[in-house]
Amino acid sequence: MRLQVALDVLDLPSALTLAGQVAEHVDILELGTPLVKSAGIAAVSAIKAAHPDKLVFVDLKTADAGELEAALAFEAGADLVTVMGAADDDTVRGAVAAGRKYGKQVVADMITVVEGRVARIREVSKLGVSFVEIHAGLDEQARPGYTIDTLLEDGRLAGVPFSIAGGIKIDTIGAVREAGATVAVAGGAIYNAADPGAAAKELKKRATA
Numbered sequence: 272m273r274l275q276v277a278l279d280v281l282d283l284p285s286a287l288t289l290a291g292q293v294a295e296h297v298d299i300l301e302l303g304t305p306l307v308k309s310a311g312i313a314a315v316s317a318i319k320a321a322h323p324d325k326l327v328f329v330d331l332k333t334a335d336a337g338e339l340e341a342a343l344a345f346e347a348g349a350d351l352v353t354v355m356g357a358a359d360d361d362t363v364r365g366a367v368a369a370g371r372k373y374g375k376q377v378v379a380d381m382i383t384v385v386e387g388r389v390a391r392i393r394e395v396s397k398l399g400v401s402f403v404e405i406h407a408g409l410d411e412q413a414r415p416g417y418t419i420d421t422l423l424e425d426g427r428l429a430g431v432p433f434s435i436a437g438g439i440k441i442d443t444i445g446a447v448r449e450a451g452a453t454v455a456v457a458g459g460a461i462y463n464a465a466d467p468g469a470a471a472k473e474l475k476k477r478a479t480a
């Protein structure tokens with residue numbers, strides 16, 4: 272299972288510092304949505320230039336104009352870009368069309384889709400995304416009683432390639448691997464750690480155990 276770090280910081284210098292601390296232990300560097308909104312699409316080019324050997328994932332969470340937005344990220348150097356799984360089918364199709372044009376990958380972020388999630392995962396997979404990200408966002412994670420278990424259960428049921436994001440930690444990444452995820456996305460477990468490099472190293476060890 273590959274490990275993706277979500278660079279959920281708010282400026283490019285902080286993102287470059289964090290990426291430099293963790294890159295050797297991760298497979299995919301993700302520019303989080305707040306970073307792209309704060310630093311702009313040029314941040315994609317800067318991260319790719321600093322780490323040309325890493326896949327760069329741009330979490331646009333596109334809700335409309337899928338082809339236009341995905342193309343912006345691919346032009347800037349993205350290898351993968353997200354479109355909302357909850358978006359209109361034509362928005363997903365548009366992002367997929369841009370992915371085909373640039374020879375890059377589109378991921379459907381299933382954030383906000385809770386009821387009927389497995390059915391929608393199968394629908395967006397048929398629209399041509401490379402994989403789906405089964406995702407509980409930061410606000411959902413903050414609610415009392417949140418666990419990652421329902422994400423993992425839907426991943427097992429869906430029968431298509433999936434990643435998991437939703438507060439993955441050192442003591443839960445093993446379950447993500449056992450559920451069959453192709454990618455584990457970790458943000459807070461890395462950027463909030465006293466030593467982000469050591470946290471990423473331990474997550475990668477457990478991701479591949």
Ligand SMILES: O=C(CO)[C@H](O)[C@H](O)COP(=O)(O)O
Pocket residue numbers: 277279303304330382407408409436437438439456457458459460
């Ligand atoms: O996309 C996101 C929030 O919408 C985060 O980047 C994703 O949830 C991973 O971060 P964490 O491990 O802290 O949940």
